Amino acid sequence: MFHLTYEFKLKPTQSQIAIFEDWLEQCRRVYNYALCERKDWIKSRSCRINACSLHSEYIIPADTPRPTYFNQSEKLTQAKKKYPELRKVSAQVLQQTLKRLEKAFVALWEQKHGFPRFKKPEKMRSFVFPQIGVNSIQKGKILLPKIGWVKFHQSREIPDSGRIKQAQIVKRASGWYILLIVQWDVDVPQPIPHGExxxxxxxxxxxxxxxxxxxxxxxxxxxxxxxxxxxxxxxxxxxxxxxxxxxxxxxxxxxxxxxxxxxxxxxxxxxxxxxxxxxxxxxxxxxxxxxxxxxxxxxxxxxxxxxxxxxxxxxxxxxxxxxxxxxxxxxxxxxxxxxxxxxxxxxxxxxxxxxxxxxxxxxxxxxxxxxxxxxxxxxxxxxxxxxxxxxxxxxxxxxxxxxx
The missing domain is CATH 3.30.420 (Nucleotidyltransferase; domain 5)
Incomplete structure (x- = not known):
């Protein structure tokens, strides 16, 4: 497998910008809630049986499983019935937010990174579509799930031989950008030592x-x-x-x-x-x-x-x-x-x-x-x-x- 990332600047309308902003806020809330749930579970297991804190203690039943991406994804489905604003966001986008938190904890355990932090307002700057439909790109336009056609500045052509695997919407100070990951089902040989x-x-x-x-x-x-x-x-x-x-x-x-x-x-x-x-x-x-x-x-x-x-x-x-x-x-x-x-x-x-x-x-x-x-x-x-x-x-x- 060979992957390349193509970056283009989006030209969304004001209504589409409002949708992007709302989706980022919903992703931020899901991320913070899931992080709080994991943090509470860890703190409830951090004290000794015979020496509880004098100030306060997290009491969670002993048989409660550790929060993971899979059981939090199940709870996300239940939360959509209670909070209708979550239904406006694509389900896969919210799942990718939980997967992002899972990767942060894996980096904490395996790569000695710091403990994940809560996202302040306007600090969540990207969300991911893990799947894009076939023929979803026309000349200067891309079809995003639940959003529709969004214009973008196509500075270079995307090869027809590649398959778009993922799209990431990124908010920056200079505007909105889209990162398209294109996959080719070929094996590219690594360079070998040669020459000067x-x-x-x-x-x-x-x-x-x-x-x-x-x-x-x-x-x-x-x-x-x-x-x-x-x-x-x-x-x-x-x-x-x-x-x-x-x-x-x-x-x-x-x-x-x-x-x-x-x-x-x-x-x-x-x-x-x-x-x-x-x-x-x-x-x-x-x-x-x-x-x-x-x-x-x-x-x-x-x-x-x-x-x-x-x-x-x-x-x-x-x-x-x-x-x-x-x-x-x-x-x-x-x-x-x-x-x-x-x-x-x-x-x-x-x-x-x-x-x-x-x-x-x-x-x-x-x-x-x-x-x-x-x-x-x-x-x-x-x-x-x-x-x-x-x-x-x-x-x-x-x-x-x-x-x-």
Whole structure:
């Protein structure tokens, strides 16, 4: 199976926007009620039998099963008889909301994510149609269940060979968007190691440094917009909470955040295509991005968005047939790429790598990228082959040691 996501901007009417807003609110209420039910069940099992809380305690019968997606879906069917506003929303859309909560708890247990939180008003920004009818897309229009035909800006054609599996309606500061997941019943082979290889080291001074000597300065998207953001947030704080002017000011802040995110994402895409030009293998560091985001330089790490860049780079490599792999990031800036000697920890102010053993001198980030390249080639078993072909750029001492 092969999937691609097509994103288009919707052009709904005012009545359709009102339906979207109402559906988001109903999905938010279902999500919060289901989360409250799960939270109460967990708290009722958290105390000891002989030591109840002095303040209050959740009392739920011992034979009550743990709330799951399946039994909450059954209760949702019963709730529709009591609350008629739920009947206006597609049943599958509400079920997908419960499935979204189930995925949040699975991520809590398996991936160590945080405990799911309640959604405040206007914080639910998307809902999903898990099925779309056959021939539901015409030129610039899409047929949504219980809503009807909705116009959208079709910036590119959707191949007839693919099958639309899912549609997601997303609300953003700049308008409403639809994400269509298209499926092809084919097996696409993964790229295999071939051609010239490049190692990449990321940082805050230089966003990337490659093993062949290319360094790209980090653009400060969020930092450059902070002054304007501060001004807009001050205007929000001076408005009466909940008023029309307050909502307008909030929308301006959201638009600025979206603009910054779009600029960053566009730059990441362009840089990833530049990296893939003329190479067959790309190796990057497997960083602890969560730990970096919580450090003293966390704001700048989040502004750089290395995680998003790695995801985009991996997608670009797959699309262009380039092999992509993450390697161990331990001590990449401390090991000499020429002789393999551990040169010790460097201060952030030291921007040049100088090896006391072999005398190899290079830019600190470029040397780290060369270590990443070595580890990547060792992982795929192509180190000697690349050295023989003379494509191991910037490491003359190692080539001399092998008499190449």
């Amino acid at each position: 290889a490049v190692g990449i080291d990321v940082g805050l001074t230089s966003f990337i440094a490659t093993s062949n000597g290319l360094t790209v300065k980090r653009p400060r998207f969020f930092v450059d917009a902070e002054r304007k953001l501060k001004l807009l947030q001050q205007r929000v704080s001076r408005k009466r909470l909940g008023s029309n002017n307050w909502h307008k000011a909030i929308k301006k802040v959201a638009k600025l955040h979206e603009y910054v995110a779009n600029c960053r994402k566009d730059w990441h895409f362009k840089l990833s295509h530049q990296i893939c030009n003329g190479v067959g293998m790309v190796f990057v560091e497997d960083l602890n991005l969560v730990g970096l985001s919580r450090s003293i330089l966390g704001k700048h790490c989040l502004d750089a968005a290395w995680g998003q860049f790695f995801n985009i780079l991996e997608q670009t490599c797959f699309k262009r047939g380039v092999y992509f792999q993450k390697v161990d990031s331990h001590k990449t800036s401390q090991i000499c790429p020429s002789c393999g000697t551990d040169t010790g920890k460097k201060e952030l102010s030291e921007r040049t790598h100088v090896c006391s053993n072999c005398g190899y001198t290079s830019d600190r980030d470029v040397a780290a990228a060369q270590v990443v390249l070595q580890r990547g080639l060792a992982a795929v078993g192509h180190t000697v082959k690349m050295l023989v072909e003379g494509k191991f750029v910037g490491i003359p001492k190692m080539q001399e040691s092998l008499n190449l």
